[in-house]
Amino acid sequence: MQLEKFIDRRKSHSVKWYLNNDEIIPLCIADMDFQVSEEIRSAISQKALHGIYGYSTFCERYFDAIIHWWETQHQWELKREWIQFSPGIIPGMNLLLKVLTKPGDHVIIQEPVYYPFYQTIKTQGCLIQENSLIYQNGRYEIDFVDFEKKAAHPRAKVFILCNPHNPVGRVWSEAELKQLGEICVRHNIIVISDEMHCDLTFKGFRHTPYATVAPSHLMNTITCVAPSKTFNIAGMQSSIIIIPNDEVREKYQEILEGYGLMRPNAFAIEGTIAAYYHGLPWLIQVKQYLEENVNFVTSYLEENIPEIKPVKPEATHLIWLDCRDLPIEPQKLHSFFFENAGIRLDEGRKFGPGGEGFERMNIACPREILESALGRIEKAVKNIQK
Incomplete structure (x- = not known):
């Protein structure tokens, strides 16, 4: 299983990737950018080869x-x-x-x-x-x-x-x-x-x-x-x-x-x-990789963008980001990430009043995507402070 491998989903009718142009990195929609286990693919392939659905x-x-x-x-x-x-x-x-x-x-x-x-x-x-x-x-x-x-x-x-x-x-x-x-x-x-x-x-x-x-x-x-x-x-x-x-x-x-x-x-x-x-062996590997991604995002934000404070998850492939220290009005926060950093997150305000000033990030993707996304966010935040 190659979790680091980028699989292009832009022409696969993926909700997550279909809504964005090639310049946008989608870290929204709670599905993974990892290929499913070989056993599931084999079972589906056999069903497909049967030819009657x-x-x-x-x-x-x-x-x-x-x-x-x-x-x-x-x-x-x-x-x-x-x-x-x-x-x-x-x-x-x-x-x-x-x-x-x-x-x-x-x-x-x-x-x-x-x-x-x-x-x-x-x-x-x-x-x-x-x-x-x-x-x-x-x-x-x-x-x-x-x-x-x-x-x-x-x-x-x-x-x-x-x-x-x-x-x-x-x-x-x-x-x-x-x-x-x-x-x-x-x-x-x-x-x-x-x-x-x-x-x-x-x-x-x-x-x-x-x-x-x-x-x-x-x-x-x-x-x-x-x-x-x-x-x-x-x-x-x-x-x-x-x-x-x-x-x-x-x-x-x-x-x-x-x-x-x-x-x-x-x-x-x-x-x-x-x-x-x-599916258990596949899941064990995925959970380990997700936990490494959580640690990567947490460390990156602490070291480079301390204005954004991650709420470290105990489960899920999502990180809840506290962005209230950014000098951005809450109603403009979501558009800031999209327009200034080229990142699509899930808008915190959709999750209720307690979500104002927060954004949700999906970290179930190859680490190189996360690294690129965080680099864009860091650059956008530093441009505000100039």
Whole structure:
């Protein structure tokens, strides 16, 4: 596997690269610029050579692969019937909110947070309740007092947890998850736990599935996962919605079928099976490389652009950049990086009020791209100071 090798994606219909001209370096959109594992490529090639790409359905190997992965990697023994399908986490969340809420109900999120959560909640006619994370000394913590206040509202029905957290990179501890769970159980709040980045934890950190923290959590939780971020196969549109609660699961299945979303992509089954049975050696190498990229970016900024302070992630392939010491108005920050440095990042303000003055950087790319991008940013910042 050659992680240092640049693979040109500009003519591959990549969202990340298609939107930019040849002069722009895109460090946005949370997919990787690394070629997927040989085993996944082989499985997809065999499917392609079959030559017929009709309607697909699920098989026992698919469910067994998911169960195998979660048992070996996260010590959670899933039951086959809990495993439901969605073409993506956000479509799945939309359907779940249709099941769990009525227009006007409150949905709690912890901002700054993955920005599609906002539109998902609004689309279902619910009201967003922001339990803002506390940022101090370069680290984010949960405001439990405010969380309890939000959860105690009579219209509060759902809490969308992001674990590990996107964009701030926290891996919530078992103690933190237990405290959140006790509040949710006390106030009868259903938890939708987005654990998309659970496999991308770094050394010294361990992902804890929220549903496993206490027996009271299990039936109160829907867990959303996928092989897409882990193995760079988001384009296969194959996400997994884990629903232990029988009543919620039956309602979800009904609405999934009602929208005609119950069938997977023709390549999704083989890609998922190959990823979960054979992708671990590839993932180990990728995580090591990502951690080296995190250290590279952190050191470069500290030494050359101290005005930009990285929030060092405990997981994900993203770095949350605190740019508030730059002499740039927050509303002009994103355009500054694009117009003055030729870098496309993800605008911090999209992630909620706490994202103002921040930008999100995707570091899942060859280091030479990061080095070039940081050099451009350094030059642009120094030109401001002249």
